[in-house]
Amino acid sequence: MTYRLVLLRHGQSAWNKTNQFTGWVDVPLTEQGVAEAKHGGELLKEKNVLPDIVFTSLLRRAINTANYALDAADRLWIPVKRSWRLNERHYGALQGKDKSQIREEYGDEQFMVWRRSYGTPPPDINPDSEFAQNHDPRYAGEPVPEAEALANVVTRVTPYWESEIVPELKSGKTVLIAAHGNSLRAIVKMLDGLSEEEIAKVNIPTGIPLVYDLDENMKPVKPRGEYLDPEAAAAGAAAVAAQGQAKK
Numbered sequence: 001m002t003y004r005l006v007l008l009r010h011g012q013s014a015w016n017k018t019n020q021f022t023g024w025v026d027v028p029l030t031e032q033g034v035a036e037a038k039h040g041g042e043l044l045k046e047k048n049v050l051p052d053i054v055f056t057s058l059l060r061r062a063i064n065t066a067n068y069a070l071d072a073a074d075r076l077w078i079p080v081k082r083s084w085r086l087n088e089r090h091y092g093a094l095q096g097k098d099k100s101q102i103r104e105e106y107g108d109e110q111f112m113v114w115r116r117s118y119g120t121p122p123p124d125i126n127p128d129s130e131f132a133q134n135h136d137p138r139y140a141g142e143p144v145p146e147a148e149a150l151a152n153v154v155t156r157v158t159p160y161w162e163s164e165i166v167p168e169l170k171s172g173k174t175v176l177i178a179a180h181g182n183s184l185r186a187i188v189k190m191l192d193g194l195s196e197e198e199i200a201k202v203n204i205p206t207g208i209p210l211v212y213d214l215d216e217n218m219k220p221v222k223p224r225g226e227y228l229d230p231e232a233a234a235a236g237a238a239a240v241a242a243q244g245q246a247k248k
């Protein structure tokens with residue numbers, strides 16, 4: 001018996017397009033992002049990977065991606081659960097900043113530490129910043145981070161994975177998680193048991209479903225899962241890795 005999990009990063013967002021650090025800022029999808037989400041849903045339908053339940057973050061780029069994809073797959077009717085625990089990694093004081101400018105100002109090494117190191121968070125955001133979420137009603141009663149490293153995301157995702165997602169998988173449902181580059185990297189690290197060095201090299205493309213078949217112990221039958229469009233996924237992941245490199 002295997003259990004089926006589908007990970008879907010949101011389609012291109014407004015700040016993916018303008019090359020800005022995003023984190024918990026609730027930016028919309030671009031037109032291209034909507035098209036990517038719909039295409040992701042078409043792939044699900046075409047390959048007969050039909051979710052029975054969907055989990056999303058509390059951010060509109062993931063929520064809308066799930067809706068467009070599920071609509072395209074004719075599964076808009078399935079139950080949905082949302083949690084801040086699936087939100088993007090909080091990018092602290094970098095939220096809203098231009099990636100190329102930060103790279104130029106602080107250098108390649110620091111830029112990559114902030115983007116892809118496991119344990120080092122970016123500098124804390126000022127809670128009064130226009131890009132902070134401390135007064136956002138959707139997080140009322142929950143701790144809003146000032147900045148997160150990927151390690152912090154693993155810590156907040158793991159209990160949700162165990163208490164909410166694993167039981168749905170074990171009941172035989174195909175589970176879709178529509179979330180973000182770094183919250184999905186946290187899940188991939190956990191599932192595949194990747195080292196800090198290995199996960200640093202993993203980049204998740206926008207809008208392409210990544211399917212994992214899991215064994216009884218929730219371990220991937222095929223390590224790293226399978227993208228429904230592997231070629232487009234490789235190109236998309238390379239583009240994410242290269243963000244911030246282009247000189248302005």
Ligand SMILES: O=C(O)[C@@H](CO)OP(=O)(O)O
Nearest residue numbers: 020021022023088115181
């Ligand atoms: O800005 C962000 O929140 C993330 C995802 O878009 O960026 P990065 O890939 O640089 O971690």
